[in-house]
Amino acid sequence: MEIIFFYLVAFVVVVSGLLVILCKSPINCALGLVNTFFCLAIFYVMLHAPFMAAIQIMVYAGAIMVLILFVIMLLNLGTAERKRYTQGIVWSAVASLMVLANVIFFLKRGRVTGAEGDITTFMVESVGHTELIGRTMFTEFILPFEIASILLLVAIVGAVVLAKKEV
Amino acid sequence: MISVYHYMGVAGILFAMGTYGVLTRRNAIVIFMCVELMLNSVNLTFISLSAHLQNMDGQIFVFFIMAVAAAEAAVGLALMITFYRNRASIDVDDMNMLKW
Amino acid sequence: MYDKLWLIPFFPLLGCIINGLLGKRFIKNEKIIGAIGTGAVFLSFLVSCKYFFQLLGDSVKTHENIVASWITVGNLQIDWGFLFDPLSAIMLLVVTGVGSLIHLYSIGYMHGEEGFYRYFSYLNLFIFSMLMLVLGNNLLVMFVGWEGVGLCSYLLIGYYFEKKSAGDAAKKAFVMNRVGDFGFLLGLFVIFWTLGGKHGVWTLNFVEISENAHLLSGDMILGLGVTTVATLCFFLGATGKSAQLPLYTWLPDAMEGPTPVSALIHAATMVTAGVYMIGRMNVLFAMSPTTMAVIAMVGALTAIFAASIGFAQNDIKRVLAYSTVSQLGFMFVAMGVGAFTAGIFHLMTHAFFKACLFLGSGSVIHAMHHAMHKAHLDDDPQDMRNMGGLRKKMPITWATFGISCLAISGLPFFSGFFSKDEILWWAFASSRGSLLVWAIVVVAACMTAFYMFRCLIMTFHGEQKTNSKAKDYIHESPWTITVPLIVLAFLATVGGLVGIPHVIGKLIGDIPNKFEHFLAPVFEHSQQLYKIEAHGTASTEVSLMVLSVLIACVGIGVAYFMYKKNPELPAKFTSKFPKFHRFIYNKWYVDELYDSLFINSTKNLGTFCWKGFDVKVVDGIVNGVAKAVGGLSSVLRHTQTGLFQNYALTMVLGTVVMVAIFILN
Numbered sequence: 005m006e007i008i009f010f011y012l013v014a015f016v017v018v019v020s021g022l023l024v025i026l027c028k029s030p031i032n033c034a035l036g037l038v039n040t041f042f043c044l045a046i047f048y049v050m051l052h053a054p055f056m057a058a059i060q061i062m063v064y065a066g067a068i069m070v071l072i073l074f075v076i077m078l079l080n081l082g083t084a085e086r087k088r089y090t091q092g093i094v095w096s097a098v099a100s101l102m103v104l105a106n107v108i109f110f111l112k113r114g115r116v117t118g119a120e121g122d123i124t125t126f127m128v129e130s131v132g133h134t135e136l137i138g139r140t141m142f143t144e145f146i147l148p149f150e151i152a153s154i155l156l157l158v159a160i161v162g163a164v165v166l167a168k169k170e171v
Numbered sequence: 172m173i174s175v176y177h178y179m180g181v182a183g184i185l186f187a188m189g190t191y192g193v194l195t196r197r198n199a200i201v202i203f204m205c206v207e208l209m210l211n212s213v214n215l216t217f218i219s220l221s222a223h224l225q226n227m228d229g230q231i232f233v234f235f236i237m238a239v240a241a242a243e244a245a246v247g248l249a250l251m252i253t254f255y256r257n258r259a260s261i262d263v264d265d266m267n268m269l270k271w
Numbered sequence: 272m273y274d275k276l277w278l279i280p281f282f283p284l285l286g287c288i289i290n291g292l293l294g295k296r297f298i299k300n301e302k303i304i305g306a307i308g309t310g311a312v313f314l315s316f317l318v319s320c321k322y323f324f325q326l327l328g329d330s331v332k333t334h335e336n337i338v339a340s341w342i343t344v345g346n347l348q349i350d351w352g353f354l355f356d357p358l359s360a361i362m363l364l365v366v367t368g369v370g371s372l373i374h375l376y377s378i379g380y381m382h383g384e385e386g387f388y389r390y391f392s393y394l395n396l397f398i399f400s401m402l403m404l405v406l407g408n409n410l411l412v413m414f415v416g417w418e419g420v421g422l423c424s425y426l427l428i429g430y431y432f433e434k435k436s437a438g439d440a441a442k443k444a445f446v447m448n449r450v451g452d453f454g455f456l457l458g459l460f461v462i463f464w465t466l467g468g469k470h471g472v473w474t475l476n477f478v479e480i481s482e483n484a485h486l487l488s489g490d491m492i493l494g495l496g497v498t499t500v501a502t503l504c505f506f507l508g509a510t511g512k513s514a515q516l517p518l519y520t521w522l523p524d525a526m527e528g529p530t531p532v533s534a535l536i537h538a539a540t541m542v543t544a545g546v547y548m549i550g551r552m553n554v555l556f557a558m559s560p561t562t563m564a565v566i567a568m569v570g571a572l573t574a575i576f577a578a579s580i581g582f583a584q585n586d587i588k589r590v591l592a593y594s595t596v597s598q599l600g601f602m603f604v605a606m607g608v609g610a611f612t613a614g615i616f617h618l619m620t621h622a623f624f625k626a627c628l629f630l631g632s633g634s635v636i637h638a639m640h641h642a643m644h645k646a647h648l649d650d651d652p653q654d655m656r657n658m659g660g661l662r663k664k665m666p667i668t669w670a671t672f673g674i675s676c677l678a679i680s681g682l683p684f685f686s687g688f689f690s691k692d693e694i695l696w697w698a699f700a701s702s703r704g705s706l707l708v709w710a711i712v713v714v715a716a717c718m719t720a721f722y723m724f725r726c727l728i729m730t731f732h733g734e735q736k737t738n739s740k741a742k743d744y745i746h747e748s749p750w751t752i753t754v755p756l757i758v759l760a761f762l763a764t765v766g767g768l769v770g771i772p773h774v775i776g777k778l779i780g781d782i783p784n785k786f787e788h789f790l791a792p793v794f795e796h797s798q799q800l801y802k803i804e805a806h807g808t809a810s811t812e813v814s815l816m817v818l819s820v821l822i823a824c825v826g827i828g829v830a831y832f833m834y835k836k837n838p839e840l841p842a843k844f845t846s847k848f849p850k851f852h853r854f855i856y857n858k859w860y861v862d863e864l865y866d867s868l869f870i871n872s873t874k875n876l877g878t879f880c881w882k883g884f885d886v887k888v889v890d891g892i893v894n895g896v897a898k899a900v901g902g903l904s905s906v907l908r909h910t911q912t913g914l915f916q917n918y919a920l921t922m923v924l925g926t927v928v929m930v931a932i933f934i935l936n
Contacts, residue, residue: 006173014177014181017181022188025201030201037204037208040208044215051219056218064207067241068207075200076200079261100194106934107180107182107183107187114934116223118224121224122225141231141234145231159245163245169256193919263915266913268913
């Protein structure tokens, strides 16, 4: 049952990804991307990470996509593309297929191993995912967290400076 | 049973598609979206591995990637507006002033 | 006792510095500059005299005075040290004595010249270097002086540097001297290396070299004895400095310098440095009969060769220059046959009469130049064909010049007689001498008498051939010029009396050969050790003396006959043998030979290196690299499309490959 659901969602993800890279109109691409984000959020829930799914929807589907759509509309790029593709599609296709081949080869060949932690599924469900994230974030990763906030501040200032009209 | 390999396979397909988009599209905003696609595929990998290894660190990583992606979106889109203002276009093959 | 020796070179150095640094801007006054220059050398002369007389009364004849340490490496210790013995004492007196007279003379001669201060500064520097050469107690200090006099010679020959010929002559002198200096250095290295490397005596000190020279007797290098190789190298140095075959050609050209310079450097002092050097290292030279024979032969050939060129020259200074080369040949003959004393003796007397001759010619040139200038003529003031009959106009110059001519010709009881006769006797009778050398030298002596009197007659006797406009302006030179002439003429007359040969000494009563006695401590040792002695009966010696006097008289007589009695004879002679005359007049075409042999081949080599190697190969490589890079980049720059997706594609491909490698491993 679960696996059928997974394949269904995976199919949707791939199709909406294809929309992103193949659609002529940027608006259509953006819609495909939103769809992808939602599907990924579903995956996160299936992986017992509901908090990540929530911020995936809030940050990506909410904030970033709105931003992109705003820009598209601002620049009025509806059908502005004269020609969709720039350079040798063949070469690009080869390159991306090689990327895919790499991944498949890696997955076929090796076992995914690493330092195993003690956060079992049971623990996540009993304690709560948000609390676990919060604990780790504000103890172990407090410094990167603060730096990330500064990064966002800088990005805000930079975006304002770049986008405003010449004084 | 769904294994970590399934998720990573999906992530690999998404990543390859994003790569193809980045390499072929002309519209800078579409390219930007393709980059987001690649970032998300990586996020998916992180979270699936985090669950597989029963370790929180991967999810923390995704958290930061999202922060960076938000910053990148703000700055990148501002750049595009500036470029559009100067060139009345956001096609990447117009962005060739630095060659030779 | 002898601890103030450093004062001797110090004064000229001081004079050089004062005149050189302050002369142009601050002193300016010619009289003060001249006084400083002359005074400095005269002070050295006084100090030299003091030490000379101190040495006369001293039983120990060799004194070393170390001023400062120079190089200390391992066992090698080289000092700024002075060696004071009879040989250097004689040289000191000659250099400073003749030097101060010529300085005095220069004040009058160089009057009104631009760069008067520069002239005196150089001249003082020369005296300083010469004194270092003479006084140095080791080969390196001597070499410093050796190079120093070469430098000063270059500077003073090129004194009129705005004249191209003067600049060329200076360069020629310098380059020729460098060839010789190369030999000197090689000799120095050979001695240093064999004494140190084989026998553990790391030294360049003259006294120590002389003491340890016997160690070298068995050593071989390149199939020759070490001493032979080393002394031949040193002799090459001497031929450069002392203008012997084959390196003599610079000396006649050096006459481009002011005449007092020619007198001081190119007649009296510097050119005798080679003779002095051989005398200083007589122990080494005595060990190698081969080298001695070579020296004697080269000296004899130079003597006759230069004398033959002197026959046909019309420039008064050039005649004297070739005469100098010839007389230096005599000195080398003396050194070569083991008559070290006679060689140094001739060096001294030659300094007197040749300086006098040069200064006399300078006096004539000065007067001629003055007259030409007044008459607005541009005749050559040095050409003897423009002179003649100057005897009445310039009596003092004539008298002194004549006396010196008599002295150089070797007429009895003038200084040249004693020294030259001693050389002839040794060449004939020495165990190192040979009949061939003697014969050549006798002929050369005859020729000397001939060309000197030819010069005297053409300049001072006969009818006056000067342009009539200029005639009346010729007059005797001022006292600064005539006083040195008189002093030198006096010395040229009586200077020989310090070294009266034994034979004559016995005839007139027991007058010992004081000069020989004085120098004996320097030379006696090697002469006894290697059995160098002149043996023969007194009657032979006397008859040889008479013969040489007769021969000199023949030379004088021929000159008198040809130039005084029948003045048209020389012209007839030249027209009868035009080729021969041209050959002699053009100095045997030696310069042209050197030009074609060395200079042109060097030039060709240079041209080849420039056009063949530098332009084609070096520039070719440089330009080729640039072109290759340019060509390659003009191809490669097409990969720089400026489209970021191209770059991204490349990056992706690269990353894929790297990751693939990582996975496969």
